[in-house]
Amino acid sequence: MTLIMGVLNVTPDSFSDGGRWAATDAAIEHGLLLHAQGADLIDVGGESTRPGATRITPAEEQNRVIPVVTELARQGLCLSIDTLNAATARAAAKAGASIINDVSGGLADPDMAAVVDDTGLNFVVMHWRAHAQLMDTVTEYDNVVTDVMAALSARVDVLTAAGVARERIVLDPGLGFSKKAEHNWQLINRLDAFVALGLPILVGASRKRFLADVLPVGTPVLDRDLPTAVVSVLAAQAGVWAVRVHDVAGTRAALNVLSCALQSTPLAANELSGGAPRPTQWNHD
Ligand code: PMM
Numbered sequence: 001m002t003l004i005m006g007v008l009n010v011t012p013d014s015f016s017d018g019g020r021w022a023a024t025d026a027a028i029e030h031g032l033l034l035h036a037q038g039a040d041l042i043d044v045g046g047e048s049t050r051p052g053a054t055r056i057t058p059a060e061e062q063n064r065v066i067p068v069v070t071e072l073a074r075q076g077l078c079l080s081i082d083t084l085n086a087a088t089a090r091a092a093a094k095a096g097a098s099i100i101n102d103v104s105g106g107l108a109d110p111d112m113a114a115v116v117d118d119t120g121l122n123f124v125v126m127h128w129r130a131h132a133q134l135m136d137t138v139t140e141y142d143n144v145v146t147d148v149m150a151a152l153s154a155r156v157d158v159l160t161a162a163g164v165a166r167e168r169i170v171l172d173p174g175l176g177f178s179k180k181a182e183h184n185w186q187l188i189n190r191l192d193a194f195v196a197l198g199l200p201i202l203v204g205a206s207r208k209r210f211l212a213d214v215l216p217v218g219t220p221v222l223d224r225d226l227p228t229a230v231v232s233v234l235a236a237q238a239g240v241w242a243v244r245v246h247d248v249a250g251t252r253a254a255l256n257v258l259s260c261a262l263q264s265t266p267l268a269a270n271e272l273s274g275g276a277p278r279p280t281q282w283n284h285d
Helices: 024-036 058-074 086-095 112-119 144-161 181-189 191-195 209-214 221-238 248-263
Strands: 003-009 041-045 079-082 099-102 122-126 169-172 242-245
Touching: 003 024, 003 248, 024 041, 024 058, 041 058, 041 099, 058 079, 058 086, 079 086, 086 099, 086 112, 099 112, 112 144, 122 144, 144 169, 144 181, 144 191, 181 191, 181 209, 181 221, 191 221, 209 221, 221 242, 221 248, 242 248
Parallel strands: 003 041, 003 242, 041 079, 079 099, 099 122, 122 169
Antiparallel strands: none
16 A cells, blocks of 8 residues: 655745744644654655755754654654755664655765665655756656656666665655656656556655646645645555655545555456447447
8 A cells, every 4th residue: 555655844935834844843743743644654854845945054954854853753753854965864864764855866965875875774766857946947858757767767776886775765756846747747647657667656746836737726735735635546556655745634535545445346247247338339420
């Protein structure tokens, strides 16, 4: 069954929830709530990666996230650290995180592969082309599905050559990162091809801009949770390992629908035959 990674942004400026959990106590409380709502993992991030966001120092990032990771780990939660910085990944590993979620897949910080290797943590390698200030300037693809798969496979080759164990790598197509809306939909349509690469796949669609395509103009960002949950069901049907979402309760309900439907007893084949119209009989021409 697909796991749920709950988003815990300890940032003043993330695009959908910036500022809401910026204080340590509020962040810890929200992490516990996400866990109670059914999150299997909590992804703690201290630096916004939204398009146009400005970077902060690793020291500032660690001030935000390490107390939160420490306390949630003490309470037994399974945590990932969402960071581009090797130093923050190392500090979070020491504080009890089990997964390093690097949206650059190790490209932003040359020390990241060594930290993954040293700590023995699992490593999420997301498809990434540029930092937040520039990501929307590099959105050209010949074929977004095969281009992203090739880029991720190349990262796996580089990382394994640098000593990272292949079994520790999770791949993520990076929805919304250097992607136009249609690219995100094309990737969602072919998540099965990513699953076929043979490594666990993580998908992060939650509340992203492209979801505005399916909603009336001017719909608030928080109202993107319903289309997010539908994408999570599609991703689960394609066999992904985990979905990264803000709305854990809604996602849990949506994935429960899928597991109930999959567990229900199918009709026997002979119950479907005999007298049922063939599809061609429904044509009127
Ligand atoms: N998206 C965001 C941040 N971190 N990590 C992974 N692995 N995949 C994603 O799609 C991803 C991520 C941006 O979303 P946020 O600002 O709401 O956290």
